[in-house]
Amino acid sequence: MSGPAAHGLSLIDVYRARSRIRGLTVRTPLVPSAALSRRAGSPVHLKLENQQYTGSFKLRGALNALLALSPEERERGVVTVSTGNHGRAVAHACRMTGSRATVCMSRLVPANKVAAIEELEARIVICGDGQDDAQLEAERLRAEEGLTFIPPFDHPEVIAGQATAGLEIAEQLVEARQGRGATDQPLQILVPLSGGGLISGVALAIKSLDPNSRVVGVSMERGCAMYQCQQAGGYRPVEEQESLADSLGGGIGADNRYTFAMVRELVDEIQLVGEEQIAAAIVHAYLEERQVVEGAAAVGIAALLRGPTAGSDRETVVLVSGANIDMELHRRLVARASTPERELAAEGGD
Ligand SMILES: *Cc1c(COP(=O)(O)O)cnc(C)c1O
Secondary structure, three states: OOOOOOOOOOHHHHHHHHHHHEOOEOOOOEEEOHHHHHHHOOOEEEEEHHHOHHHEOHHHHHHHHHHOOOHHHHHHOEEEEOOOHHHHHHHHHHHHHOOOEEEEEOOOOOHHHHHHHHHOOOEEEEOOOOHHHHHHHHHHHHHHHOOEEOOOOOOHHHHHHHHHHHHHHHHHHHHHHHHOOOOOOOEEEEEEOOOOHHHHHHHHHHHHHOOOOEEEEEEEOOOOHHHHHHHHOOOOOOOOOOOOOHHHOOOOOOOOOOHHHHHHHHOOEEEEEOHHHHHHHHHHHHHOOOOOOOHHHHHHHHHHHOOOOOOOOOEEEEEEOEOOOOHHHHHHHHHHHHOOHHHHHHHOOO
């Protein structure tokens, strides 16, 4: 990367974001995974954003965007559209900064996520069968009520906020390598991908510091909008489908201004994983890593469990993006995986 990029974001924006959100967010752990390192034959670390306040990295971008507003704008309140985690992050960030949140969501958003936002005393508007309907409603409320729109991914301050996770990874890798007396190795980072705010930010931070690192987006086979748009070379409407990775649902927006270009420029590869692979990765995270993770957060682990790919000889960081799975679903997935098939058959279960 040389010279200013078209998206106009630089490492300075990431440092500014970090100084804004420091104290209100957790510097989440970067931990080695013995099980995944053994399988991969090279060191694998997990960046545990499932341990972030509100249960996902989304708090970083939401807080940074909110703190970048004027006091008057915060006073009037903000509106957003969400598959759940961004709404929860905005609602929490509003409480921390004395603003008011309105969160528009489609009927596809799981009940546990809606309930968590309700608890934060945000105004909730449920509308339509997909993210696009919720988006229209958010735009209507913004115009009618003079609210400021805080988008879930396609916004420079949101991207810069998510990028602080990448900055931490770079620093924590230095510490981890010093700890085990290892020299620098080529790096790859696996990042869950939906609208692309997280991966754009993380890739910006990491590639600014280590231009030879490889950034891989991972998404679900069922309705991965960014992958399909990148393949087509521009915006395409993508049908939303139910998936274990519910936080990866939704389109990239017909008027996408930042993340489509940043993904094209900064992301080396996009991998897709299936529903059974996501389920197995949730179970792996629980039994082998002792982490509760939601489907969207498990896709990087799913990609690694599938076996070697182009970057497998590199030291690998898997960004584990969130924890907010319905715990009854989690319990079923773990029970199913732990029960021998003949017992399931005897129970008449699936
Ligand atoms: C939002 C979200 C993602 C995807 O982030 P984008 O910035 O939309 O690509 C991944 N994992 C979790 C848990 C999320 O909440």
